[in-house]
Amino acid sequence: MAEANTGSTWFERLGALDRRVIFLLIALAVIIPLVVHYTTTIPASRIVLDLYEAVENLPSGSKVLISFDYGPSTAPENQPMATAFTRHCLEKGHKIYLIALWATGPRQSQQLIDEVIKVEFPDKVYGEDYIHLGYKAGNQGLINALLSDFNSMYTSDLAGEDIEGFPMMEGIGTLKDFDIILAIGSGFPGTKEWVQFAGDPGDIPVGGGTTAVMAPLLYPYYPKQMLGFLGGLQGAAEYEAALMNGYPKYRTMTRRASTTMGPQVTAHLVIVGFILIGNLTYLMERRKKRKY
Amino acid sequence: MKRSIPLLITFLVGVALIVAMFIPHWPFDVLNQNFSVFYDIIAVFAFILGGGNLLKVHIRKVQRKGGDWKYSLVTIIGFFLVLGAGLLKIGVPGGWSGDYQATGSLFKYLYDSAFQPLQATMFSLLAFFVASASYRAFRAKTREATILLVAAFIILLRPTPLGYYLTFWLPEPLQFLHVPNLSTWILSVPNMAGQRAIMIGIALGIVSTSLRLILGIERSYLGSEGKG
Amino acid sequence: MEDTPILASPLAQTISLWIAALLTLMIFSFLYKDNPAYKFAEHLFVGVSAAYWMTVGFWTTLIPNLMAKLFPSRMGTIFPVAVGNRAEYFYIVPLVFGILLLTRLYSRLAWLSRWAMAFIIGFAAGTNFTRYLQSDFVTQIHSTMIPLYEPTGNIMTAVGRIFSNLVVVIGVVCALIYFYFSKPHEGSFGKAARVGIWVLMAAFGASFGYTVMARVSLLTGRMSFLITWVQSIF
Numbered sequence: 001m002a003e004a005n006t007g008s009t010w011f012e013r014l015g016a017l018d019r020r021v022i023f024l025l026i027a028l029a030v031i032i033p034l035v036v037h038y039t040t041t042i043p044a045s046r047i048v049l050d051l052y053e054a055v056e057n058l059p060s061g062s063k064v065l066i067s068f069d070y071g072p073s074t075a076p077e078n079q080p081m082a083t084a085f086t087r088h089c090l091e092k093g094h095k096i097y098l099i100a101l102w103a104t105g106p107r108q109s110q111q112l113i114d115e116v117i118k119v120e121f122p123d124k125v126y127g128e129d130y131i132h133l134g135y136k137a138g139n140q141g142l143i144n145a146l147l148s149d150f151n152s153m154y155t156s157d158l159a160g161e162d163i164e165g166f167p168m169m170e171g172i173g174t175l176k177d178f179d180i181i182l183a184i185g186s187g188f189p190g191t192k193e194w195v196q197f198a199g200d201p202g203d204i205p206v207g208g209g210t211t212a213v214m215a216p217l218l219y220p221y222y223p224k225q226m227l228g229f230l231g232g233l234q235g236a237a238e239y240e241a242a243l244m245n246g247y248p249k250y251r252t253m254t255r256r257a258s259t260t261m262g263p264q265v266t267a268h269l270v271i272v273g274f275i276l277i278g279n280l281t282y283l284m285e286r287r288k289k290r291k292y
Numbered sequence: 293m294k295r296s297i298p299l300l301i302t303f304l305v306g307v308a309l310i311v312a313m314f315i316p317h318w319p320f321d322v323l324n325q326n327f328s329v330f331y332d333i334i335a336v337f338a339f340i341l342g343g344g345n346l347l348k349v350h351i352r353k354v355q356r357k358g359g360d361w362k363y364s365l366v367t368i369i370g371f372f373l374v375l376g377a378g379l380l381k382i383g384v385p386g387g388w389s390g391d392y393q394a395t396g397s398l399f400k401y402l403y404d405s406a407f408q409p410l411q412a413t414m415f416s417l418l419a420f421f422v423a424s425a426s427y428r429a430f431r432a433k434t435r436e437a438t439i440l441l442v443a444a445f446i447i448l449l450r451p452t453p454l455g456y457y458l459t460f461w462l463p464e465p466l467q468f469l470h471v472p473n474l475s476t477w478i479l480s481v482p483n484m485a486g487q488r489a490i491m492i493g494i495a496l497g498i499v500s501t502s503l504r505l506i507l508g509i510e511r512s513y514l515g516s517e518g519k520g
Numbered sequence: 521m522e523d524t525p526i527l528a529s530p531l532a533q534t535i536s537l538w539i540a541a542l543l544t545l546m547i548f549s550f551l552y553k554d555n556p557a558y559k560f561a562e563h564l565f566v567g568v569s570a571a572y573w574m575t576v577g578f579w580t581t582l583i584p585n586l587m588a589k590l591f592p593s594r595m596g597t598i599f600p601v602a603v604g605n606r607a608e609y610f611y612i613v614p615l616v617f618g619i620l621l622l623t624r625l626y627s628r629l630a631w632l633s634r635w636a637m638a639f640i641i642g643f644a645a646g647t648n649f650t651r652y653l654q655s656d657f658v659t660q661i662h663s664t665m666i667p668l669y670e671p672t673g674n675i676m677t678a679v680g681r682i683f684s685n686l687v688v689v690i691g692v693v694c695a696l697i698y699f700y701f702s703k704p705h706e707g708s709f710g711k712a713a714r715v716g717i718w719v720l721m722a723a724f725g726a727s728f729g730y731t732v733m734a735r736v737s738l739l740t741g742r743m744s745f746l747i748t749w750v751q752s753i754f
Contacts, residue, residue: 076741138332145328298638309646337618370567378575396525443725485691486723495656
């Protein structure tokens with residue numbers, strides 16, 4: 001750092017910028033919009049709209065399996081997806097079944113029940129409109145087991161109550177009895193495994209959401225093997241936008257993804273600036289080297 | 293016995309599951325179902341094995357007073373605290389019949405105060421390093437690097453107002469160059485093509501590795517005695 | 521009125537918030553440089569994580585899906601749903617395999633764990649063989665066989681679709697050619713491989729853009745938590 005400062009040109013000094021300055025700038029790019037409550041809305045893209053329409057076009061009372069295959073590490077991206085899906089499904093009168101392939105998943109689904117279902121849908125009855133089945137070990141092995149016999153692994157709900165006592169479990173024998181699977185994932189096992197081990201062999205419609213890291217990898221599955229999916233926080237914000245258009249009451253309610261898209265946008269702009277400055281200094285350095 | 297029985301188990305289980313795909317009738321459907329359930333249960337023993345191994349390593353470090361042994365003590369204490377709280381259902385309303393992670397339980401308390409913030413923060417650190425990398429390493433040095441850079445640039449601009457205002461004025465025939473449209477196109481056309489090629493390559497690799505494992509050609513999982 | 525459990529009381533919740541904030545700051549301190557506070561938090565994370573997965577696996581799978589099947593009458597208050605069910609003795613198989621897996625912890629008996637490993641490997645190989653072949657190979661090739669021309673009302677849209685479909689087909693084929701190393705990348709084969717690299721670079725660029733997006737989202741989550749904590753102080 002000291003070497004770079006003595007007798008070097010401005011672009012050399014800029015090129016050797018201390019990484020902690022970069023860290024500070026990115027932190028500020030996130031903190032300032034959060035403090036000033038800068039929010040933004042993003043119109044839904046085709047891939048998100050396709051999934052929205054698939055959920056929308058299901059007849060009321062359809063059985064929707066939502067899998068929570070993530071944990072606190074990616075909750076800022078995945079939890080808004082779960083909220084948007086749940087709101088949509090319950091507005092449409094679908095029955096939702098919450099399970100998890102990740103041990104950290106049930107805490108996220110419990111958070112959803114406490115903060116969204118119980119608050120926004122107090123008339124929905126546990127065991128009739130929604131059920132919390134929790135986590136089972138086995139990754140793709142669990143999906144494989146559920147595909148031929150759902151009760152082989154799930155004999156009780158999360159609280160240990162016999163699932164045969166819940167009205168909404170009537171008619172659920174295998175994964176094929178669900179009208180749609182919404183897999184919210186952040187890695188292995190996740191959305192990809194739901195396509196491979198349930199969607200394709202069982203001919204079950206699969207949709208869902210993944211972290212932005214995973215999203216580009218799933219494009220080969222769309223539209224043949226997946227109805228559509230939400231890619232990261234942006235995808236969740238797009239689904240919220242679609243939900244807002246279909247159900248205007250959500251215009252005034254907390255939209256989790258749209259709220260955090262503000263810092264996302266400013267951070268993107270800062271990183272775009274970094275890329276531009278980084279390349280500018282590189283070009284200047286190259287020109288200087290050619291000169292001498 | 294040390295080698296032939298494991299090889300036989302892998303062969304029988306693997307072949308039964310492949311056959312079950314094509315003949316989903318007795319006995320293969322039952323084998324497929326039971327093997328899946330067994331696999332799920334054995335997965336929990338793998339968690340226990342993981343925890344046991346972790347303890348072994350850190351206890352050894354503490355015993356030998358190796359470098360940073362005091363931090364190993366932190367790992368051991370954290371491990372037993374959470375394990376004890378969970379297995380003994382400490383603080384669970386309803387005692388043994390209650391939910392092990394119910395509100396009020398020590399297990400949930402430790403999850404909220406330690407596990408959740410630690411895991412979330414550990415992953416969020418990467419944002420800083422990604423930003424630093426885009427400043428220092430993301431340079432248009434070659435044609436290939438330029439393609440990568442341009443694609444990333446457009447994707448990053450997509451949700452920003454800058455991305456919108458840069459190109460919204462383009463006339464209708466050139467609207468495909470509008471940043472949001474271009475971003476969608478990159479994802480669903482060249483990205484999809486590249487990812488599909490990678491996916492096909494990986495699939496071929498996994499299929500051939502699976503065959504080698506089932507037929508006993510690949511034996512590295514048996515350790516050093518598996519050779520030969 | 522039910523009594524609030526001690527750990528759910530407002531004071532306990534405030535302490536929990538402070539511990540969480542402190543641990544968050546300890547991890548963030550690594551951004552300045554590696555230090556004892558970060559090392560403490562990092563080691564705590566490792567221990568806590570391992571125990572968390574073990575506990576969850578024990579209560580969600582081992583008890584209801586193994587113990588309750590083998591010893592239903594002994595489940596008592598732990599898993600009352602099982603009481604009265606008939607024991608299913610074939611569950612002794614995963615129990616034996618599970619115990620065999622744990623022999624890996626004792627070097628003298630470690631060889632026995634190979635039997636359990638063999639089952640795990642056999643299951644993974646058997647299922648992956650068919651699932652990858654169907655979802656990631658056959659269906660992907662099928663999905664790439666797309667019509668060059670799709671009739672639409674708008675000439676610009678039609679031209680755009682033809683171009684996109686061509687990019688998809690040529691892109692997949694050329695990228696696959698790039699992965700084929702049994703033939704030297706020379707002449708027209710080499711040129712096709714070069715086009716394949718460009719397609720892959722575009723895909724990696726998209727991945728990089730999305731990776732940035734993902735990491736920023738996670739940082740936003742933590743910053744949002746820290747702001748909540750600071751607000752709780754004042």
